[in-house]
Amino acid sequence: MPDTLFHYTVTVFDPDRENTIFVSKCSGNTPCPQNIQGGIALAFAPATFEITEETYHEDINLNLDEEVALRGGWDSGFASNPSYTTTQGSITISKGTLRVENVIVK
Numbered sequence: 123m124p125d126t127l128f129h130y131t132v133t134v135f136d137p138d139r140e141n142t143i144f145v146s147k148c149s150g151n152t153p154c155p156q157n158i159q160g161g162i163a164l165a166f167a168p169a170t171f172e173i174t175e176e177t178y179h180e181d182i183n184l185n186l187d188e189e190v191a192l193r194g195g196w197d198s199g200f201a202s203n204p205s206y207t208t209t210q211g212s213i214t215i216s217k218g219t220l221r222v223e224n225v226i227v228k
Contacts, residue, residue, distance in 0.1 A: 146174035175205035195224035
């Protein structure tokens with residue numbers, strides 16, 4: 123694995139997509155948790171995560187009482203999701219329900 127540090131931006135956006143959290147790699151944006159798991163820590167359920175079409179190196183642990191959706195493959199403007207998001211790590215569901223769309227787990 124390359125010795126490169128990436129940051130992720132997680133922005134809660136409410137008007138048209140209630141309880142949706144947008145996740146993408148960033149540089150200097152605020153707030154900027156360093157991974158998707160950090161965004162999950164900020165979320166309240168039920169929630170939908172829309173994630174850009176990139177590779178994320180992390181393990182994800184879902185421990186929320188309700189349903190969470192990971193929707194991958196979004197373009198940088200979150201207008202459409204024609205592609206896939208890749209996570210290199212594990213996804214563990216300790217509590218709750220996880221729906222996954224356009225996410226590849228390696």
